[in-house]
Amino acid sequence: MSEPNVFLLPDLGEGLTEAELVNWLVAVGDEIRVDQPIAEVETAKSLVEVPSPYAGTVAILHGEPGQTLDVGKPLISVLPAGAVTDAPAVAETSAETAKEAVAPSSEAAANTYREEEKAGSGNVLIGYGTSGGHGPTRRTRARRDGIAPAKPASLTQPAAAELRPAVSSPLVRRIAREGGVDLSSLKGTGAAGLIMRRDVEAALAGQRSATAPAPLATQPGAATLGEPAASYADIDSRTGLAIATRTPVKGVRKVVAANMSRSRSEIPEATVWVDVDATALVETRADLKKRNPDHTPGLLAFIARFVTSGLKRFPELNTRFQDAADGETKEIVGFDGINLGFAAQTDRGLVVPSIRNAEKLSARELDAEIRRLSKLARDGKAAPAELGGGTFTLNNYGVFGVDGSAAIINYPEVAILGVGRIIDRPWVVDGELAVRKVVELTLVFDHRVCDGGTAGGFLRHVADAIENPASALADL
Template sequence: MPIVREFTLPDLGEGLTGAEVVRWLVEVGEVIAVDQPVVEVETAKAMVEVPCPYGGVVTARFGEVGEERLVGQPLVTVAVAPEPGTTVPDAAPERPLVGYGVAEGGKGARRRRVGVPVPVAEVHPVAVVTPAVVAVISPLVRRLARDNGVELTGLAGSGPDGLIVRADVDRAISARTAAPISGRTAAPAVADGSADGSIPLRGLRRTVAEKLTRSHHEIPAATCWVDADATELLAVRAQMNQDARLPKVSLLALLARISVAALARFPELNASVDLDASGAPVAIRRHQAVHLGFAAQSDRGLVVPVVRDAHLLSTEQLGAELARLTEAARAGKLTPAELTGGTFTLNNYGVFGVDGSTPILNHPEAAMLGVGRIVAKPWVHEGQLAVRQVTQLSFTFDHRVCDGGTSGGFLRFVADCLERPGMLLRQV
């Protein structure tokens, strides 16, 4: 007789207490393997696929899309078939999810498919469906149903023993497409919102909104600008990338290297302000390590992944880590640990085709370097008017941490490194 195991939302780390269901990755009646992701959830810091430590047949799902589940609340129940002739042990404690995925361990756990029909029930907000026998459905059929929004639990299978086959799903899709639309035409609804255009702030989007609001209200920020001739920097990058056997060095990697060098010269800017219980500033905390955040665009909006210990990395290593985190941001796979703990932010808003910006600081950081687009402009170079590749640099800083002299010195050093990249050799 199969044993039904309950899998609850595990500890997601980083002080998180719950998560919102974004997308179910399995159906009731589906056979799953050990550590197979069963649901995608959004926390206040990242999108996470949650793997289940049990292998067997999914007998129930808990939580609708958009519903928040707290740590310890059930996600799915799984019918696990014991090995013939063995005693079923008590349920093992679930492994915590730290950052992303389950913790290491148990990789040797046996993965098996359960081929016996088991009682299943889909959990709904109001009632529980009467248990019924569900046959194992082909993965191709499940995928077809999932991609087209067809609930398999509502279909009558035409295959042997009521098995749902592809023809059943195709009929359901055709019937839904051909269904007549009657009555008054409804106002179009905005994605993830209501008909009036209201978009709820949830998960990461809500966290970002709260953080920006706090930064704007709490930090007395100021911004200074300077134009810089980046022609020589682009020439150096071209030289670095001449050897096709070596990884390409991105412009962002060079800007990151310049930022780290500037912070080595002006360490007081790699800082944050400590507050007392009333919110009054009481101390400036200078950080020894440079954890470099950089602005990256994702499907869920702007995120700031963090390159840990950037001061210890070479330009090539910085480029590799920046590329990895950028790809993870686009795929929505950044972990909470990769989105927290930054001490300084680099914002390359030039990729959006703009020249300048006065950004809000990434709380609780004390400074942010902004880089605009690089465009050909008339420029006086060595006493002659010439066409050069020019960019605008901006530097936003917490005025509690430094004054105009320090911020201006930092920005001037960055501009000098763009115009004369050889200055970076002094920092090697």
């Protein structure tokens, strides 16, 4: 019989090493073509469709929705189109594939991936280019109401000759090892008998139930409310309080946490700020909106235009501090261009899309890019290339109703400009007190790349442009 082609979860770019399987777009027994989307996965950057590099019949789906998969581990097994199979052979192949999923060597994974690129399309992610051919596609069984067809027993049951427990990921093995769970004693509930994280956690819960001491006495009044006392296992040892929730740190939150921790630990940052009279900018935009209501840039786009102007005048803030090629000295790397990142809050967490070559765009063009990338980020559809590669970040935290913030630099950049809310405040104009539209600008910068004079000069440049937008835009 023909051996199935095992497609490994491909490199998703930007240094990402894992992804959460959101949804399968195919089922076991389906016939698929080259580059056909087979699954939706959510990385720490965005939601993407993964295409198949092979044509043929789906034999095994290595994972279930909600499971976190490591890059380089099996994602799907596909029998070549027209391959003749028999049940024992397919079961044996399933067992071998499951064994490989336990602990494939990095070299083997890399070789397999290279072979996939030669044999298949090379289309790692939709829109990233393809070099292969195409194959036929049809569904062998209808799917009703979104329910996948039943899987043949030969494809879902592990082989009797299997010598090692089929484990879906290194994380599962680690949880089992730390909890003292014997994997060989568990029956996997995943595809092809794979042992899933939930199987190990269920075994651990059984152990705790068997060994936990009797419940602690309830606090005064608890019994009258009819609430059960918390068990010892649910009490935090440091505070003595009951643990209400446990939230795994993954996806966007995991990347943000790592990035912010590295920024604070490596960058000697300093902060400068200034209050700015934004009345003229607000009035200028209002006048433009009266004349052209459908194509007037937002205030953030105007500020972004002033930022790119400032970075051209003070290029030290558009750099990166890094190790030199010799590995012993440090260097400051400057860029021929500005990739302006802007912080965008989404349901998945904070992401930073970047506008490529922002210094070449007008305020209206910057506004269009901000709107386009914001929508992609909110929908989880932004490509990895659109969520990385920034050289400077603009953070509009005024949308949250706050005036200022000492933000954390978006590593490996060297500066970030924060914009607070624009509010009415008393202001002295020509020696008299007046009510003006005032905004606070905050610049956090890496003190290794420049001193306060440069940081202050840049901040003042942006502030002056906001206070005198007509002359500033005329000069740009």
